[in-house]
Amino acid sequence: MTSISTKLLNESGLHARPAHLFVTTAQKYQSTIHVIKDDKKVDGKSILAILTLGASKNADIVIEAQGDDEKEAVTELGALIESNFGE
């Protein structure tokens, strides 16, 4: 399993467009992907689940992936968050 801890610095957190971007990126990978915030862990490929995290700006989250392409998945998703989703 590969994981990364990161902070959401974009204005709208994991809302609307960023959440959509995150999920469509996650869906490209075979690995199972989870997003963890506080004590809640949800499926990183489900937009509804991601939205229920209510992860807004400055939230600390962890991305976890398990599978053949776990490293690539975590790297790309981490980079997406670092880039502030292009906001």
Next chain:
Amino acid sequence: MVRGIGISPGIIFGKAKTMIKNQVNLEKKNIEDRNEEIDRLVHAIASSKQQINEIAIKTRATIGESEAKIFEAHELILEDATLIDGIKDKINEEMVNAEYAVSVVAKQFMDIFDSMDDAYMKEKSADIKDVSDRIIRNLLGIEAWHLADNEDKVIIVAEDLTPSDTALLDKNKVLGFVTAVGGKTSHTAILARILEIPAISGIQGIMEKLHDGDDLILDGQEGIVIVNPSPDDIHDYQEKKKVYDNQLLLYKKYLNKPSITKDGKEVEIFANIGLPDDTDKVIANGAEGIGLFRTEFLFMNRKNLPTEQEQYEAYKDVATRLKGKPVVIRTLDIGGDKEVDYLHLQAELNPFLGYRAIRLCLDRKEIFMTQLRALLRASAYGNIKIMFPMISSVHELREAKQMLQEAKKALENEGILYNDTIELGMMIEVPSAAMMSDLLAKEVDFFSIGTNDLIQYMVAVDRGNEKIAHLYHEFNPGVLRMIKMVIDNAHEANIWVGMCGEAAANPYMLPLLLAMGLDEFSVCPSAVLELRYIMSKLSVDDIKSKLDTILMMAEEHAIEKYMEEYYDKHIN
């Protein structure tokens, strides 16, 4: 009188028809065969998917592309792993019937979104309700509701109308609707406005206040319902309705008229479109042409690039339907905030200053060449003009023109017909292009000023950023002076210049643009007739004599106020 929120304007008189949805039976039952129950669920989801897909197709055809997206989002909810797995787990673990499992799991999500107190999240909750109710009805084999054949010209009274209910309303039978649930920005409200069905929502206890067969007056502008009105009420509202309807009728009178000012100056009012289907609205509103065909919509919401043949057919379709009227087609403007998954564009820190539009096309030449070939092939069937977006240097323009030449040569070698004298233009939406519009004007046949981006780049304001949104202002004197400069430079070089941004449809901006000599206005189809009407009331010479004074004003708000007063004085 009952008050609510007016979500779609218009005044109508009619009889109430209360609609109670065939209430779904949410009894919790214990089941014996898990697999059979999951099978039922899978079938109901498949039927729901098919129904929603049909609604999306119908909406795209009758209402519009962006409204159809509401239902594409609904299809995604039906595919959402967490939602569907949650329902399956519930059935498996608790041995309960599928409809009960759907209602419980959907409710959990709705509660979370409802508690978030954010318009976007509330809309998600409404979407989940629309979708989950549909699954449950499919499980039970019941219909939502429909009007009987003999029920026409009614005002629907219901606790709630979902977006999918609204998209399917038959305008011939339904005069308007009144509901308890929903706000101005809800999907239901957006659909009602586009369908031009007057509507009011936000009436608490609606089913107690309004009854089947009540005579109603509905004022969608004010959000007022008069129940069993007195003769005085009827008289008052008939007067109000006259004023409102006259306005609409007044605009309709300009349907087959030329766009001409009071003192005889002729201009062109074109319309903007996104998809070939929008052409119907262009024709219905009597536009003199299409000033902007945004081709990026042909590239969005799909899994791969559209082929040359697909594009050719779309362009040819529009050009043929316009019967020789001009159709300005903008080459691909993707990137920025418009996403296309299969292009695998990297997220950028500043997408609006990044890899987009002509920049992307000159880098991924195969995409651009395919589009240029399709455009040229279609040019044999109508009055197509090609326009390049986001040009910021002469070099870029020349490179794009070079590719157009190559495309022409290739078609010639293949013996394929195209219009050799096809007009070529470019958008003026980057300040550098505006500043050197004298140089660029020597290279093209026309300009179109794209105010949405031009203003954003000129005043350096990201419109998505609420803290600084007030700085984004089309009456900013810097913006106005630049627009004037572009028009002057174009005319100096004997080319025509249009405008295809939001500013072109602003009634207060119209006199200014006329005074500056803008040749063509391209606006959304529904604004064409209003603009033509306003134009007919204005004298170019009069406003021209005030132009210098206006361009010396230092504050955008002063200019806007001046123009509002000018408008009121001449139009009403």
